[in-house]
Amino acid sequence: MTADPTPPSINISQAGVVDVLRQLKQWDSSARGKHVNLFDPRKIDCLAPGLNAPLSIQVDGELGDFAFAICEQVDIQVHGNIGKFAGHSMVSGSIQVNGNVGDGFAAFAMGGFLATIGKAGNRVAMGLAGGEVIVRSDCGDEAGLGMSNGTLVLGNSTGVNLGLGMTGGVILVRGVAKSLAPEMREFRLKDADALRLGLLLARAGIRAVAKEFRLYRPIGVAE
């Protein structure tokens, strides 16, 4: 059976979050193709948590809080802003946001690729346990709070207490960090780090020179 050439669309505000999740799960098991458009979200909260399917989802509009939490395998593109805690506890897959994100973007993510070309609120990548997080523009205070693993890339300035309580992972900053947490130190950006950073930036569609970034790690963590 061949896949349907026109990708299916779901009106989120009409269907409601429970029905959207049910339909997405059904699409995964059907042979209708792996691309789904979601539109008219009207800042709806808790969209598609726990979705585990190799789907490609495009969302047009502004989403509320806790969007795409605990997701696995899904590749998501959002054209609009997202509220707090998008990509919470994400396991794998990707979320790319063409807009701003609220507080706690990629909080407790264990894997995957999360990027925004806009601004981010406070505590971006809080408790990050794996995966890669990129913020193209400014972000708020306490970025990387309690990170234990993974990579956080900040393309512009960041607020106070960068990396507070961090036990592992790495933060790369191009702009100015208002203040560093006491346990954070700047390390030399090696060629291998620059190469890896360049690949991440390219994946997020961001044009920047990797060598402009400064690398921070908590002290006592092996490079």
Added chain:
Amino acid sequence: MHDQACIIDDLVVTSTALSPASPGSANAAQTAVHLRSATGPGLKFWFPFFVRGLSPANVSVRWPAICGLLRRHGLPIFSTVAELTAVSAADSPARIAVRNLNQPFAKSELSCADAIVLNNQDLRGFWVWPYEVDGPHDLQRLVGILRQATEGQLPIGMTLPLGAKQADLRVCIESKIDFLTLAFSSENLAMGSSNIASFTALSVHAARRFCVESGMVNLPILVDSPITASEHLIKLLAMGATAVNVASVIRHAMVANEPKVSESRLAENLLGVRPTVTKSVKEIPEAERELERMIEQLKSVLYFAGALDISHFDVSYLRSLQKSTADTLGIPLASTR
């Protein structure tokens, strides 16, 4: 002056108004507890008891035996997947998964749990709302994503400290949780045992009263307190607890037959002699006897009080022996029927 320390001892279980005699026995009492979920069957346990705070780390070789004991008596345990991998499937009890403060929601924990509870205690034992809960509706969203991720199959609960403020209770109730856990906190450990019992009783009574006032009369409240006296635990059930933690009772019963490892450790440290590896304990008869005694006691109390269903066993079956206790709790004096 009345001593607040013995407030729970001032309460007695009495029968309600006389009703027509019906044949039956103490064993006919319905003791099962049901934590309901949005769409699924929820979690049922045979008796209003559960275990929280026991793990392989603190019971060592007795862990499989404890799990087997709970399985035989249909009681759930607060545990992780990793802790139960050492236990055979036939001995695995129902599992309540705990999502601790500031940790990810692990898929493996969610996918094979019978219930989920959010725990807000940090590593120092302090109670705080997690970072995700910044306003009154955030907990509702947090519960919402869990409910969707588990397709509404699992009951979702929230842990608050004993003595929680009404504002915190209100946030939980408005979040449409399926059950509430009230837990003793480490900063209260300096209390004497009778103080702990009284503090627990007052807290449970206040929480249940608040639930009733908020229109959530049947919200299950699981109470985790280090009380070892079975009569106190049964009184807690009448005061508003739906189920009580019996980990302290099991641990207390096991202490008498604790394997003496101090000599072997001494030998290892001083003489470099490795102690023989202890095989896992298959049975813990002393704990089993104590648990069965508690179950029998509960059935007897229900039978003699005239409450043949645990869900009907409420504060109306209690009377105060002291006027000050009656004034504090609003429970009538034993003399006024």
